Amino acid sequence: MAENLDLAIVNEFVEELTKAGVRHICVSPGSRSTPLTLAMARHSSLQLWSLLDERSAAYFAYGLARRRKEPVVLLCTSGTATANYFPAVMEASQTRVPLLIITADRPPELQGVGSNQTVDQVKLFGSHVKMFLQMPVPEASAPLSRHARQAAWRAVLTATSSPAGPVHINWPFREPLIPPLAPLDSTQAAGAHPAPGALAQFGRAVTAPDWTILNSVLNLCREMERGVIVCGPQDDPELAKLLIEMALQLQIPLLADPLSQVRTVGHTTDVVIDGYDILLRDERWFDRLRPDVVLRFGRTPTSKALGKFLQAQAEAWQVVVDEDTAYSDPYFTATHVAVSDPREFCQAFLRESPGSFESSAARGEWLAAWIAANADVQAVVTSELGTEKFQNGLFEGQLPRELMACLPSDGTLMVGNSMPVRDFDSFLKSTESKTLVMANRGVSGIDGVVSTALGIAAAESGPVVLVIGDVSFYHDLNALLIAKRHALSLVIVLIHNDGGGIFSFLPQAAYPETFEHFQTSHGLDFRPAVEMYGGRFVSVRTWSEFRQAVGQGSQ
Template identity: 30%
Template sequence: MYSNKLSVQLLGEVLYRYDITDIIISPGSRNAPLTIHFTNHKEYTCYSIVDERSAAFFALGMAQSKKKPVVICCTSGTASANYYPAIIEAFYQNVPLLVLTADRPENYVDIFDGQTIRQKNIYSNHIYGSFQLSESENEESITQNFLDLKKALHTCILKSGPVHINIPFSEPLYKQTEKIEIIIDKLALPYKSYNSDLYSPLLPTWNHYSKKMILVGMQQPNSKLTHLLERLADREDTIILTEITSNLNSSKFYPTIDRYMFPFGEDKMEEYKPDLLLTIGQNIVSKKIKDFLRKSNLQAHWHLDEFWHPDTYFSLTEKIEENPVIFLKKLVKISPKTSTYSLLWKQLKNEREQRHHEFVAHLPFSDLWVIKTLDKKIPDSYNLQLSNSSMIRYAQLFNFNSKNKIFCNRGASGIDGSTSTAVGFAVADHHPTVLITGDIGFFYDSNALWNKYIPHTFRIILINNGGGDIFKIIPGPDTSNALDEFFVTHHDRTAQLLAKEYNFEYLQAHNQEELVKHLESFFNSSHRPKLLEINTAGQPNSNLLREYFNYLNQE
């Protein structure tokens, strides 16, 4: 049985022909035609998640893994507003989400009808396309709906980002039919073409600069890109800086940026700053590198990316809208230039790595010690999801396993959906997933565990330091009398009852010995997902991090 509404039948056919078959549905009445149709169509895989905010981040994680659009579908009213945080994250992270919001008829808006808000274009500031289908079932309206749906799907795929389709429904909502009246035989998937000759004039200018820095931000793993960057890293005039969310791994790169960054004096700034900065990918976590480059008065900054070309360092001179591999294949053919730039950075790298290992070798039990320990313990087979705030900053100081894919919601960098994203990724990916999270983000997003799809291979490592310790790390909040209550928000919560409620195996560690013991079996196979809570409350976490950077920066 299928929905009798032709707009729904048309939508279903278009999605199927574009191979978009994962549907995350949040229960409601106004979206009943969509729910009925998708759940009775054998080609779709449907997931029921009550909390719309969590459902949208769940879909984000699935789309991260599958690298193709995932559908979220909700009822009318504030349900649609709860999608917004994940849509913002998907927008800045270029994750393809197809957002279907059911709505009341247009003439019901602003007449005080229940669950009716100004839904049309609700996400206009953070969406790649907004469309509204017509309820009319005449031939002209069906044709226009078809054209709009094709445009929406092409935009979602080519832009690799969120697209919104608002669908008004008049009652009755639950009428069904045994026959689908709209059948589409075939639709061609869109593909992105590049004008490679457009950027060829830039290539001869590469060697106008004797100090070149390539900085790679957040992106999916890419072995071809790694190989090309390694060839450039062998040159005297070029250094490659990456972050763990760059998913690039080579001993020739500088993967832990914050180890090397410190307040340069004017003379040192001139030595270490590049003449040309080439950036690839998306958001950079390190505030230190942003501050360094913004003060460097760069001669030139090229940004190479298929989607975004932000002027992050206030010096952007060239926007290269191309697949990075295509562009770099040409760039590596240019002869190297003699320079001492790479040697200068290698000396810095050797000094800082020695100091890093000296400091972490004698750490007491603390957040920093925990991350250092986990750095060596994540198995090869696992995907790693990191929450925002303290966890991603600590993780940036270590290399982690080069055989793990590493993700963090750094599009908008909020704490609100890290767990839900990790769960969605775990459901979609054939490799197991582990989430490393802080306590505030975990408890904030606890509805992430409220679904029946979490695989038994999923693991959560919760570092509970009793509050938002990030506010003791960043400068400013500690000068306020409101630090403990309104910034750090101290608490005594543990995850034990949540683990019991959602049928997780639960382990707790309060010291080094307990953690080492639990990690011996934590990643072993089990019939249930596992949650390991590490209690570091009361430890000098923020002080140790400051001491770490002070030790690195000693002359």
């Protein structure tokens, strides 16, 4: 087939993507996306991941971009393929992960006339993307060449600037779809002027703290007697270390979500409170441990009990530190909002505060009360888990402690939604282990979790272990093909309780005549499916067998 010289622009676009920092492309096979697929596959600086199912591909790209903290391209053909990206795009939007979604499209003359595999893809993802770019049909012209080059840079700059997030590029192509080969040597000499339309360099937006709000927070902390730091889900271990330093300097407790990295940053301290989820289920503690100042970081906490506690503290000064004006406050109790990169805020706070917080007897008693209550919770939990009742069976609440004891150092733990992440919230103790603990808590769906974990594994960031419930595993079984095709290692701890019973904890359970519509039992044996994809399936019945299986799988 003859090459389409108008598609040389596509080569220029791809070249600028690489110069802007893109290294990974997640592509699902399709015809209309041929120009981009060929241009990207031919480029020596890009690694292509060929992924057959678009929904799984999107979550894989999400996990890869999130773990590597860099933009990753998603590429598909036109039609329903594009809509399969939607769940992962929503997750990337909520958790601020830089995805570049490129959807191929039919040209304008084929829109709305019954052409095959043609739908309206303009602004398909709506408000879930930071920016939408509708590309013109390629033509061999200087203005369109400049436009394509700048579009690549603009997309990367937008996706990676704070707050990061997904960008959608929709690009219509006319047949023939084969682009010409790019020049063999497109290397640009250092210091040379960039090609027309391209950038030589860009600076990403990082939101620094405003001095006025920082000074107000410092003053609140100087005057407080009963302060609390709350850190919800976030992926930055360095921020976790800074928050521990702040808590120690202020002599206040740090309530750490299991996904905050605070519990697993590599060292422990009494100021880190990890038993709050169990403690605060007794609402009598709401008054006993009533704070006057709350400093909040990260996304919305996993714990419902902690959320109710924060909502009940309407008389406290509550400071939310968030890099976006769409800050996390579903309790509507914030009194101060610092729009800032959280790490920048903490560093500025610590720079300005040395020696400015005098020791206080009241503050010391306050911290001691939290530490004592937390110690009591952990003592009771440890005692109960050690009884014959729990030692003779596989109680899900014991899984976090057993797993952390046998995980390899400097790995990543992915935790599924529904009950697994709640069990980790309740039962994961602070540990000396350095483990990045992640979950898809942006939209908190149970779909795409296996694909996300495989994307994390593809980031080459050390061993990866996934803890997941059986219904969530069922939703994303086809993701196992990614592991087979790309030889990726992943240890999956499957909690198989035939659908579990999370809805039994909700008010719906009080209506037995309709409760069958909330039950998720399925009766499936997953061994054949896992083995079909080339995986090894091991059933365990004791914690000793569990530790042995995890150890063997992590090697």
